[in-house]
Amino acid sequence: MTFEPEGKMAKRVLITGASGLLGRAIYKEFLQDSSWETLGLGFSRVTGNMKKVDITEESQVKDVINTFKPSVIIHSAAERRPDVVEKDPNKTQQLNISATQYICQAAKSVGAWVLYISTDYVFDGTSPPYNEDAKPNPLNKYGQSKLEGEKMTLETSSENSLLRVPILYGEIEYIAESPVTILFEKILAGSELIASDYEIKYPTHCGDIAYVIRQLAEQRLQNPEKVCGVFHWTSNEKMTKYLMSIAMASAFSLGTENILPDKNPSTGAPRPYDTHLSCGKLEALVSGRRTPFADGVKAVLEPFVKK
Template identity: 45%
Template sequence: MSSKRVVVTGASGLLGRAVLAAFKQSKWTVMGTAFSRTGMDLVQLDICNKEKTEEVIKNFKPTAIVHCAAQRFPDKVEQDVDGTVRLNVAATKNLANLAAELGAIMIYISTDYVFDGTKPPYSESDIPNPLNMYGKTKLQGEQVTLDANPNHIVLRVPVLYGPVEYLGESAVTVLLQLIYDSEATKLVSDNEIRYPAHVDDIASICVDLLELKETNAEVKGIYHWSGKEAMTKYGMVRDMASVFQLPMSHISPDPNPSQGTSRPQNAQLSNGKLENLGIGKHTPFRVGIESVLAGWVQRKKSEGL
């Protein structure tokens, strides 16, 4: 059994599944926790239950925690602010304190939405100014993480995509449905600029950070990683249609800011700090989206769509 032991929260989710797999491949002893979608290798755990969380994690004796669990959909956050604060802030504080007590290092997954998007690209030293409640709760999560132990790590990431259990699991993959819903014309946002990253890239970085920290005590605090292609939602749809040679004549770009919850116009994150450590992995968007969506497109073809 490896002396390197990691707990991955939210291990049934989009990012958590990739993180769990990456640590297993790297010969760590891994425990993944999930709230509802528990399978054979996941422990059912409500991390908002402080006492139960302490019991489960203390029994496992981790040397690291990668905290992926969160309410990450901005519009859902606005509908349940109290629940989001319990998960994104209070549960994070409990985990960070627990890790510190056990002598374990925690990686807290945060977001580019801690910035207002007015002065990109953003370095780790730039002052956050979140526009919405999602960004605010994630920023609070950062603060309680580093307050618990300044040796903990905050990893800010952009919108993520990867192998999904349903298209709506990622704000990127859900766009494929717009291409197939061709009975009516559609306007798709061509305003806010995002830098989508593949979950496998983020998972690789989490492993590399914890591996490097074993020999470099200065690996701590805040780090950024972002995809390298500037893309609006319309741009993502256009690439999907191009990769799979699908018609999108029913889709037009909308130059206006998106409706609903306020979002930063361009919250590009600078990758320089991680790259200077020799850490970083980038899957080109067209390569990644083809791999992720090929099965879904094939399924649509078999359905005659």
């Protein structure tokens, strides 16, 4: 383990995927707390003090972890688009599974705790709500790859943790970046949008997840025995993509007549019907925050709407 001179665990956090949708929010959350020494890793979109590391290269992973010696690693980088995963199993194997193995092994050698970011797509969606020890049964290759990553994380060290989250939105670099805000492209253009009104989703703000992650990391350093295993975090607003679309249009007083509900299961990679996550274990440890969808989505889309 890495110890500070006075015997305290160093507050050094390494964040993979710090240039991505969720990773940026986590990176920002830790950077604004000067008690943490924070290193963010990116790949093709490195900015500022972030470090470019290809986490599919074991030697690069070892180098950065052995040099920085984090006490906490938040592993957010992944291929998270189900349809891309179906088409590119090799890339998915490397990024979602092999890279996780390299990170967990290197973490173990420096005594770092790993929090692996996972997904509600490890569940089949037939019997919500899912608590932390519910049995996963992924329906698509993305969910399977994330479940493999989960197993890798916990098998490398039973001290490690997982955090499963549902569909995300947050501060975006472009409208299509999040699977929620991408729906707004056609709404803004006034084109017809046929949006799924079948699968149930709980769109969750990345900032809310980052907020609970920082608290969880603090808890881990103070009470390691209380912080291991599986955690869940989600909003509790039950929506379909159709209802999210209506909410986004309404937030900017845009017409909703071109938004049409599709009552059938989504095409492409199979999607679970309702994966509502129970968050009791995390709620008992941290003070959570759940930004109302209408407020959160308005704030993140505002910069893209011409006044």
